[in-house]
Amino acid sequence: MSVNKHSVTLDVSKCKGCTTCIKRCPTEAIRVRDGHAVIQEEKCIDCGECIRHCPYQAKKAIFDKLEDFADYKYKIAIPAPALYGQFEDLDDVDYILTALIECGFDAVFEVSRAAELITEYTRQYMKREDLVKPVISTACPAIVRLIALRFPCLLENLLPIMPPIEYAAILAREKALENDPTLTDEDICVLFISPCPAKVSYVRNPIGIKKSAVTGALAISDLYFKLRAKKKEITNPMPLSKTGIIGLNWAGSGGEATSLLSDKYLAADGIENCINVLDQIENGTIRDLDFVELNACNGGCVGGTLNVENPFIAKARLRSLRKYLPISRNHIASNEDSYEHIMFDDFDEMLEKAYSSSGTTxxxxxxxxxxxxxxxxxxxxxxxxxxxxxxxxxxxxxxxxxxxxxxxxxxxxxxxxxxxxx
Ligand code: SF4
Ligand code: SF4
CATH class of the missing domain: 1.10.15.40 (Electron transport complex subunit B, putative Fe-S cluster)
Structure with a gap:
């Protein structure tokens, strides 16, 4: 596994020093020095904008490979819901989950399952009277880092609940240990199948959590052709999926916010739009909102640079996939009123760090x-x-x-x- 904290990197041999990327970076993290780009690591939020705009493909995302984890006894894939939107003629998510098992994983646990539970915990959290509103989603790590760098006075608005990727990894580990008591936690590796570099870098450098339960992050684009080939061979997929509409909806912009059953929400996607919304919240020109969902990529996670499919097509495919699904298939116990166990564990430390890096201390x-x-x-x-x-x-x-x-x-x-x- 690579030790690089960031996923987005530069291939110096391809860079022509054209300066296109320096104008597109939302955190001004790039300079051109000695004829080539240089990324200032402390400012990079791994949003992938420079990958999208470099005319010479000199910017790229690095991620882990399945082979890097061969020594683990038990490998669990936790796929992002955006994965399902990449395949044409897919009428059942189980084909892709079975294909993941065929690729060498011992088990799968959908991130969308955890998303449905996070939705219910967030609904409970939103009932609190002491909230700084609007509460801003923490599901997109690029947005959380953007806020820490450019809008530190909005850090108190962040939803202090762990993102679905983290909760999915925790639940997947628990389930594996329960099913096979001979396993230890060290035997297990949990690999996220990622649509974007921001989430790859989240795994290496988690936000609000001391240590992530996710071991590594693979790219959707890297697994795509293998999965497509395996999918074609499967005639009888295993009944593995336990996700409803709400979980699948998290793949696109607005999926998280609409599931909270409040009209007072805003969902924006694309880094420029997100910056405009944050500017307005900071200036107090957007009022009366309970919840704000922001996704750095256009269209939400389906727009991440590690996908293979056009985000609009992926979104349309997800729409038809969810047609016959129930609203949600994952629920917290009716008597469960605490969400403490899924709150960030070092959120205060994170606020402190962000304030000091913005110079306010x-x-x-x-x-x-x-x-x-x-x-x-x-x-x-x-x-x-x-x-x-x-x-x-x-x-x-x-x-x-x-x-x-x-x-x-x-x-x-x-x-x-x-x-x-x-
Ligand atoms: S846009 Fe690409 S080629 Fe131009 S300076 Fe940036 S990395 Fe180099
Ligand atoms: S990934 Fe985003 S923040 Fe990092 S250098 Fe590229 S454009 Fe800037």
């Missing part, structure tokens, strides 16, 4: 730094042309203060300085 140092950046910025041409390798003049001013760039990286300033020297 040392207010005076932050003000001083801001003044220094402003002073440099004032003297820059404000063209935001990107030819210095930073996405805009303000980012160049920040880089100069951080000691990572100099004023002469700006060609206009350089010309000015050279002109004065004549």
């Amino acid at each position: 040392d207010r005076f140092a932050a003000i001083e730094r801001m003044a220094a950046i402003e002073a440099i910025y004032k003297d820059l041409p404000h063209l935001d042309c990107g030819s210095c390798g930073a996405p805009n003049c303000y980012a160049l001013a920040e880089d100069i203060i951080n000691g990572e760039a100099s004023e002469t990286d700006c060609i206009i300033k350089l010309r000015e300085i050279l002109g004065k020297g004549k």
Whole structure:
């Protein structure tokens, strides 16, 4: 398994230094230095925007391979519901779940099952009177990291309940240990079948949880052809699926929010739209909302860069798959009123970390730094042309203060300085 915390990486040999990606990165995490892009790791949220927009395919997502886990005694696949939207002529999810077993897994546990339970716990959580509203979903890790970086004052709005991927892994482990008492937790590996790099990086670097119960993350695109071939050979699939409409709906934008049975919700997808919504929540121009669901990818998880199918087609296929399903097939016990066991375990620590990285814990140092950046910025041409390798003049001013760039990286300033020297 790769030790890289991020999934999104650069293939330097393919990069032409064209600067397209620096303008598209929502957290200004990319610079072009020495003729090629450089990703600033502390700012990257693994949203995949640079993968979508690089004209030379120099940005790519790295993920784990099934072979990396050969030493584990018991392997469980936890597929994202977006997986089912990738296959044409699929009328039963069991074909894909059986194909996963045929590919070498010992068991499968659908993430959509955990999503149905999380939906019920969230409904209970939303009844609390002390909530900072709107409550913002934490299912998309790119959005949670975006909020921590660009909108730290909205961190208190985040839903402090673990995402379905995490709960699915916990339940899958419990079930395996229950079914086979000779197994130990160390014998088991739980592998997420991921639609996007943000969730691959969640597994390596979890949010709100000290250690993820997920062992690794494989890409849907990497398994796709194998699964398609196996699917064709299956005539009698095993009855493995235990998901209803609600669980499948989580694959697309709005699936989580609509299941909460409240009219006061908003669902947005695509990183630019999400940033606009967060801006408005921060400025107080969106009011009277209970819940906000944001997905960094267009269309929701079906739009992740590790899928193979167009998100609109995948969504249409999921719609026809859910036609004969019950609303939900996973319920919490009717007398269960506690959701403590699925709350984040180090959420407070996460808030603290985010505040300190945004500079708010040392207010005076932050003000001083801001003044220094402003002073440099004032003297820059404000063209935001990107030819210095930073996405805009303000980012160049920040880089100069951080000691990572100099004023002469700006060609206009350089010309000015050279002109004065004549
Ligand atoms: S878009 Fe970025 S990564 Fe792709 S070639 Fe241009 S500078 Fe390099
Ligand atoms: S993955 Fe997203 S945040 Fe990371 S460098 Fe690419 S565009 Fe920026």
